Amino acid sequence: MNCDQLQSRIDAYIYGEMDFHEEEQFEVHASQCQACRHQIEQHRAMLRLISEAEVEPPRALLDQCRAGLRQSLAASSPSPGRWRTRLAGWLPAWGPVARPALACALLALAFFAGREVEQRRGLIPAGLDLARVRTIQGTGNGMVQIVLEEPHQRTIEGGLNDIDIERALLAAARQAPDPGMRVESVELLRNRCNRDDIRKAVLAALEQDESPIVRLRALDALRPHARETEVRQALSRVLARDSSPNVRVQAIDLLMDRYPADIVGTLQEVIRREEDEYVRTRILRALSQVRASPGVF
Amino acid sequence: MARLRLPVNQSPMDEAALIRAAQAGDQQAFASLVAGYDQQVLRLAYNLLRSPEEAADIYQEAFLRVHRNLAKFRFDCSFHTWLYRIVTNLCLDALRKKKVRKEEPAVVETSDGPRDRLETAPEQRADLDPQRKLLSRELRERIEAVLAGLTPRERLVFEMRHFEGMRLRAIGDSLGTTEEAAKNCLFRATQKMRAALGDFL
Numbered sequence: 001m002n003c004d005q006l007q008s009r010i011d012a013y014i015y016g017e018m019d020f021h022e023e024e025q026f027e028v029h030a031s032q033c034q035a036c037r038h039q040i041e042q043h044r045a046m047l048r049l050i051s052e053a054e055v056e057p058p059r060a061l062l063d064q065c066r067a068g069l070r071q072s073l074a075a076s077s078p079s080p081g082r083w084r085t086r087l088a089g090w091l092p093a094w095g096p097v098a099r100p101a102l103a104c105a106l107l108a109l110a111f112f113a114g115r116e117v118e119q120r121r122g123l124i125p126a127g128l129d130l131a132r133v134r135t136i137q138g139t140g141n142g143m144v145q146i147v148l149e150e151p152h153q154r155t156i157e158g159g160l161n162d163i164d165i166e167r168a169l170l171a172a173a174r175q176a177p178d179p180g181m182r183v184e185s186v187e188l189l190r191n192r193c194n195r196d197d198i199r200k201a202v203l204a205a206l207e208q209d210e211s212p213i214v215r216l217r218a219l220d221a222l223r224p225h226a227r228e229t230e231v232r233q234a235l236s237r238v239l240a241r242d243s244s245p246n247v248r249v250q251a252i253d254l255l256m257d258r259y260p261a262d263i264v265g266t267l268q269e270v271i272r273r274e275e276d277e278y279v280r281t282r283i284l285r286a287l288s289q290v291r292a293s294p295g296v297f
Numbered sequence: 298m299a300r301l302r303l304p305v306n307q308s309p310m311d312e313a314a315l316i317r318a319a320q321a322g323d324q325q326a327f328a329s330l331v332a333g334y335d336q337q338v339l340r341l342a343y344n345l346l347r348s349p350e351e352a353a354d355i356y357q358e359a360f361l362r363v364h365r366n367l368a369k370f371r372f373d374c375s376f377h378t379w380l381y382r383i384v385t386n387l388c389l390d391a392l393r394k395k396k397v398r399k400e401e402p403a404v405v406e407t408s409d410g411p412r413d414r415l416e417t418a419p420e421q422r423a424d425l426d427p428q429r430k431l432l433s434r435e436l437r438e439r440i441e442a443v444l445a446g447l448t449p450r451e452r453l454v455f456e457m458r459h460f461e462g463m464r465l466r467a468i469g470d471s472l473g474t475t476e477e478a479a480k481n482c483l484f485r486a487t488q489k490m491r492a493a494l495g496d497f498l
Contacts, residue, residue: 008484012480015458015459015483042491046491046498047459050440050490054344057352061352061353065357069360070328210373
């Protein structure tokens with residue numbers, strides 16, 4: 001490392017962004033060069049000066065921001081009629097100080113009254129924090145009725161043949177936000193791909209899922225069906241369009257497993273555009289296996 | 298009204314569970330998720346824009362966008378990276394707008410005659426950043442000037458690396474660029490600072 005190279009890397013060194021080897025070269029040069037050591041010190045001093053200009057936002061600002069966000073979120077929730085406005089509408093005009101206190105009292109009353117009812121039914125809500133208030137109505141006898149919308153979790157249990165389990169797995173394979181969960185769903189569905197609807201769901205995962213890991217699992221699940229026209233067509237599209245070289249290579253393998261002569265045209269077409277060196281090699285090997293040329297004449 | 302919980306030491310597993318709950322509509326989980334990151338988002342915006350109002354606008358808009366788009370979050374990257382993509386875009390836009398507006402005259406007319414803009418608001422500035430009272434006025438102005446002279450990207454990368462302690466790779470990911478490009482940006486920023494502050498060193 002020379003002086004110019006060292007000076008262009010002072011930031012990386014000071015911020016600990018160098019790899020072991022580069023750091024070693026940097027320090028060896030610095031230990032032998034006084035001018036560079038001076039530059040490093042100057043740089044550190046400059047960063048210290050700048051650090052003094054850094055400021056912490058006042059705590060009150062954070063509190064204001066959080067309160068503002070809560071308000072905006074409450075205002076944007078699609079409840080029919082704004083509960084605060086509705087509540088304010090039938091509260092007596094006792095001024096802005098008394099009004100929130102009364103509102104809280106009424107909500108608390110409704111909450112405890114509601115809890116009693118729920119307890120009798122054996123369903124204790126997790127608390128108002130989790131709920132969205134949909135409607136509030138005075139019932140005329142000093143009580144209020146509040147409709148809460150609460151997210152509920154439900155557990156279902158059953159064999160893979162169970163209709164609810166199957167539906168849940170199909171939904172999870174399609175729309176679970178976590179790719180890990182989509183992989184698991186495809187895995188559990190894999191032995192049932194002889195069923196039309198399940199095969200279609202797995203084909204959709206193969207062609208549409210954002211995660212290459214899910215697409216690879218789907219591809220694997222379709223292995224026993226690689227001779228079927230619908231699956232072969234999907235695999236050809238994957239070979240032509242999938243963004244992951246790994247998925248494209250697996251598609252070649254699967255297509256070559258049965259009736260390799262069928263896909264010569266696809267391979268010749270794809271190799272004209274294929275940029276990944278490894279995928280190109282695999283296509284060329286596949287073409288040579290069926291004694292076809294890489295070019296289209 | 299739901300109270301925001303302060304961040305606890307969240308493991309990635311806890312965070313994933315919070316995200317899933319928030320995606321399912323659990324507002325308390327969303328509030329906890331926000332509380333894990335909002336202080337650093339606010340600090341970044343506040344230091345970049347040097348204005349409580351503008352920092353509050355960034356905060357509000359960033360987390361409203363997170364709320365609107367959380368259902369589309371697919372765990373393909375860390376939540377931190379995803380959030381910072383939103384935050385850095387907003388900060389860059391605000392810095393660009395500020396740059397267009399900033400050609401405010403350095404000297405303003407007051408009832409006592411023309412005065413330097415910085416002298417007209419000493420109270421507010423002292424409130425805003427008490428630490429800076431320790432710096433000499435000349436140095437303070439020089440630092441302000443050099444920070445204002447950076448491009449929005451240089452300013453943002455410097456802030457994220459130097460003050461927020463983010464790795465260059467994470468900064469590159471947030472800005473949709475490479476680690477190398479982030480490193481070059483940081484280098485340009487610190488070179489400008491060295492040139493401007495040389496005589497104070």
